[in-house]
Amino acid sequence: MSVRVAKPGALSTLQDLGRFGYQRFGVVVGGAMDEWSHRAANLLVGNRESEATLEITLIGPSLAFAETTLIALCGADLSPRIGERPLPLHRPVLLRAGSQLDFGRRQSGCRAYLAVRGGYHVAPVMDSKSTYLRAGFGGFEGRALRKDDEIPIGADDAEDYYPELGQSLREGGDPFCAPSWAVGPSFAFTAETSQAIRVIAGQQWEALTDGGQAQFVSAAFRITPNSDRMGYRLEGPKLDLRKPIEMISEGVTFGTIQLPPDGNPIVLMADRQTTGGYPKVANVASVDLPLLAQMMPDQRVRFELISLEEAQRLYLVREQDMNLATQAIRERRQAP
Amino acid sequence: MAVEPHRRAPGDHGAAFAHRDSSGSQRGANPDKPIVRSIPTGWRIEPVGDRCLIVEFGRRVDEEINRTARSVADHLMAHPIEGVIDIVPAFTSVAIHYRPEALADSSAGDSPHRRLRARIEAILAQGVARPSESLRLVEVPVCYGDAFAPDLAEVAAACGLTREQVIELHGASPHIVYMLGFAPGFPYLGGLDARLAMPRRATPRTRIPAGTVAIAREQTAIYSLETPGGWNLIGRTPLKLFTPQASPPCLLQLGDRVRFVPISLERFAALEAQQA
Numbered sequence: 061m062s063v064r065v066a067k068p069g070a071l072s073t074l075q076d077l078g079r080f081g082y083q084r085f086g087v088v089v090g091g092a093m094d095e096w097s098h099r100a101a102n103l104l105v106g107n108r109e110s111e112a113t114l115e116i117t118l119i120g121p122s123l124a125f126a127e128t129t130l131i132a133l134c135g136a137d138l139s140p141r142i143g144e145r146p147l148p149l150h151r152p153v154l155l156r157a158g159s160q161l162d163f164g165r166r167q168s169g170c171r172a173y174l175a176v177r178g179g180y181h182v183a184p185v186m187d188s189k190s191t192y193l194r195a196g197f198g199g200f201e202g203r204a205l206r207k208d209d210e211i212p213i214g215a216d217d218a219e220d221y222y223p224e225l226g227q228s229l230r231e232g233g234d235p236f237c238a239p240s241w242a243v244g245p246s247f248a249f250t251a252e253t254s255q256a257i258r259v260i261a262g263q264q265w266e267a268l269t270d271g272g273q274a275q276f277v278s279a280a281f282r283i284t285p286n287s288d289r290m291g292y293r294l295e296g297p298k299l300d301l302r303k304p305i306e307m308i309s310e311g312v313t314f315g316t317i318q319l320p321p322d323g324n325p326i327v328l329m330a331d332r333q334t335t336g337g338y339p340k341v342a343n344v345a346s347v348d349l350p351l352l353a354q355m356m357p358d359q360r361v362r363f364e365l366i367s368l369e370e371a372q373r374l375y376l377v378r379e380q381d382m383n384l385a386t387q388a389i390r391e392r393r394q395a396p
Numbered sequence: 397m398a399v400e401p402h403r404r405a406p407g408d409h410g411a412a413f414a415h416r417d418s419s420g421s422q423r424g425a426n427p428d429k430p431i432v433r434s435i436p437t438g439w440r441i442e443p444v445g446d447r448c449l450i451v452e453f454g455r456r457v458d459e460e461i462n463r464t465a466r467s468v469a470d471h472l473m474a475h476p477i478e479g480v481i482d483i484v485p486a487f488t489s490v491a492i493h494y495r496p497e498a499l500a501d502s503s504a505g506d507s508p509h510r511r512l513r514a515r516i517e518a519i520l521a522q523g524v525a526r527p528s529e530s531l532r533l534v535e536v537p538v539c540y541g542d543a544f545a546p547d548l549a550e551v552a553a554a555c556g557l558t559r560e561q562v563i564e565l566h567g568a569s570p571h572i573v574y575m576l577g578f579a580p581g582f583p584y585l586g587g588l589d590a591r592l593a594m595p596r597r598a599t600p601r602t603r604i605p606a607g608t609v610a611i612a613r614e615q616t617a618i619y620s621l622e623t624p625g626g627w628n629l630i631g632r633t634p635l636k637l638f639t640p641q642a643s644p645p646c647l648l649q650l651g652d653r654v655r656f657v658p659i660s661l662e663r664f665a666a667l668e669a670q671q672a
Binding site: 080081082083084085086087088089185186194195197198260262263308309310311312313314315316333334335340343344345346368369371372373375376379 | 442443444445446447448450452455456457469481482483484485486487488489490491493496497500507508509575576577578579580581582584620621623638640641644645646650
């Protein structure tokens with residue numbers, strides 16, 4: 061089985077949960093920008109959540125499926141459709157052999173995640189299928205998808221993984237079949253809200269002036285257009301340090317907010333470097349990273365300071381939600 | 397490239413490590429057995445968000461502090477803690493990335509950060525073995541020719557040296573790999589002769605070819621991939637520093653001693669052809 065790329069879209073790359081265990085060699089973690097949508101998409105098709113999905117950015121590709129394929133799309137709504145029929149998000153969808161998946165106008169969010177039952181059959185590099193574009197390795201040939209690429213995918217049990225979907229597809233004439241249920245709203249980050257992004261104070265938070273601290277949690281920062289998978293460059297009131305700090309490079313993580321000398325913060329995202337030498341004023345709480353990952357250049361972001369304990373409590377609650385969703389999906393499979 | 401085992405002189409253990417009394421007899425009985433070392437006090441543990449923490453052993457770039465960081469990183473690699481997914485030693489610190497859900501304990505009400513922090517504190521209080529890595533000396537051939545060394549003349553002028561003296565001092569400096577970072581396989585080497593200390597360039601270059609050898613302050617770096625960069629470019633090696641399919645993927649490892657050996661343009665071309 062394979063999927064053929066009829067049109068590549070703006071930036072479509074295979075990503076999983078990242079390339080951990082190699083940061084000590086300077087190897088970037090990468091992985092899905094919106095880990096929640098990525099995980100949910102995999103769970104819906106019965107994959108391990110660490111399987112790769114296709115991260116689709118802003119303008120979707122056109123993908124031709126030669127055989128019956130079970131897919132799920134989560135995250136941004138980029139108006140997916142089969143022919144003239146809109147394809148529902150956040151649920152499993154069984155595509156009839158010969159279907160072409162197209163995308164249209166962006167309705168909400170920035171990145172959609174396409175999981176296929178059985179996953180994408182590319183060789184892991186350093187234990188991960190994530191594409192790292194800057195060094196050209198991982199994913200499909202170390203690059204974004206191009207026209208006429210054929211990516212091996214799938215598993216033999218796709219058609220009857222959800223028996224009722226297989227039956228409806230065989231009996232009816234529809235181009236695809238999907239259930240009426242979907243995963244809950246906590247898995248559908250629309251990023252159109254004015255909700256503040258919650259952050260935890262960083263190691264150099266105290267080095268900000270009082271004014272700088274006050275502005276950080278009250279001002280709106282614009283996500284500038286030169287933001288990408290590596291980092292979001294923000295623009296707003298210049299944040300000042302009490303005095304310049306001599307930093308020695310050390311580890312950073314997903315969501316670390318660095319403050320370079322120009323006073324404009326940078327939020328480190330999936331393709332961040334492994335170490336950094338700028339003051340770290342804050343770190344985005346992991347539960348709000350998916351929201352940030354779905355935000356667009358020119359959108360404005362506000363920050364709200366919470367404690368590390370609160371961030372970890374929220375994180376554990378979200379993990380519990382994911383476990384409950386996993387269980388619920390499994391039950392749907394057995395009892396239609 | 398020649399790689400040879402590098403035996404260190406007896407007693408060369410570094411002053412910052414105080415030997416515990418109990419380990420002294422072990423050392424006498426079997427010099428190859430790992431020696432338990434206490435960690436110099438004054439380390440700090442700080443959260444980096446809700447999925448990472450950093451243990452910091454000092455606030456200056458220094459061989460002993462760096463060796464402590466590497467020892468602790470090695471220990472954590474050899475004795476994995478459930479829930480820890482990545483260990484990233486840097487100049488003076490070790491970053492520890494973890495999955496909070498694997499460190500949660502609903503009954504105790506302790507946060508995952510506090511639980512991991514307590515584990516790390518116990519390890520540091522107990523001391524860790526000296527690095528088990530075989531100490532290697534890696535010879536890195538470098539062509540210091542004009543085509544590869546756009547900043548060599550400027551470095552020489554600023555340091556009041558001739559080009560030949562710069563090359564000689566660079567080759568004679570006792571380089572050691574302190575950290576891999578910035579890009580995959582990109583080594584930061586300490587040990588540069590203080591006479592070659594230069595600030596970084598005011599305006600970084602947008603494209604520096606892979607293999608370029610560069611200096612800034614008292615460090616040398618080798619650009620492992622084509623990237624932007626602000627260091628002073630003094631030569632190029634034909635060796636590949638990063639090979640994603642290899643295991644490990646990097647030519648140089650933390651703690652490696654490195655000697656730069658000048659080569660001609662012809663030799664560079666021959667070695668480069670061999671690498672391809």
